[in-house]
Amino acid sequence: xxxxxxxxxxxxxxxxxxxxxxxxxxxxxxxxxxxxxxxxxxxxxxxxxxxxxxxxxxxxxxxxxxxxxxxxxxxxxxxxxxxxxxxxxxxxxxxxxxxxxxxxxxxxxxxxxxxxxxxxxxxxxxxxxxxxxxxxxxxxxxxxxxxx
Numbered sequence: 001x002x003x004x005x006x007x008x009x010x011x012x013x014x015x016x017x018x019x020x021x022x023x024x025x026x027x028x029x030x031x032x033x034x035x036x037x038x039x040x041x042x043x044x045x046x047x048x049x050x051x052x053x054x055x056x057x058x059x060x061x062x063x064x065x066x067x068x069x070x071x072x073x074x075x076x077x078x079x080x081x082x083x084x085x086x087x088x089x090x091x092x093x094x095x096x097x098x099x100x101x102x103x104x105x106x107x108x109x110x111x112x113x114x115x116x117x118x119x120x121x122x123x124x125x126x127x128x129x130x131x132x133x134x135x136x137x138x139x140x141x142x143x144x145x146x147x148x
């Protein structure tokens with residue numbers, strides 16, 4: 001799919017960042033790349049937030065580094081990778097065990113709604129950008145310590 005026509009990826013040719021400004025974008029998994037309010041431990045498999053997946057894939061095609069950063073434990077890494085693959089999410093690295101909190105206060109954070117609405121989409125959840133992320137190979141096997 002062409003980034004500027006036929007799919008509504010970025011309306012009116014709008015660019016999220018300057019062309020020469022490559023970014024490292026950390027995206028939460030649950031309630032950001034997934035729909036719904038459930039935590040990841042459910043009997044029903046998660047459903048993708050298709051607009052956020054489209055937004056992430058656009059950022060990837062623009063040359064930005066996409067890190068999926070989740071509070072899920074390393075034991076859930078294989079399942080998380082399987083969902084990303086099944087949903088067609090383009091990404092470079094995976095970071096597990098983000099840290100559990102009820103509220104994240106971050107000078108670089110924004111919500112998926114802010115990101116999607118800024119670029120003509122509709123969405124919900126959390127999008128976060130961080131420093132010092134550990135990239136993991138997409139095709140690697142992960143142990144509890146996060147080793148491939």
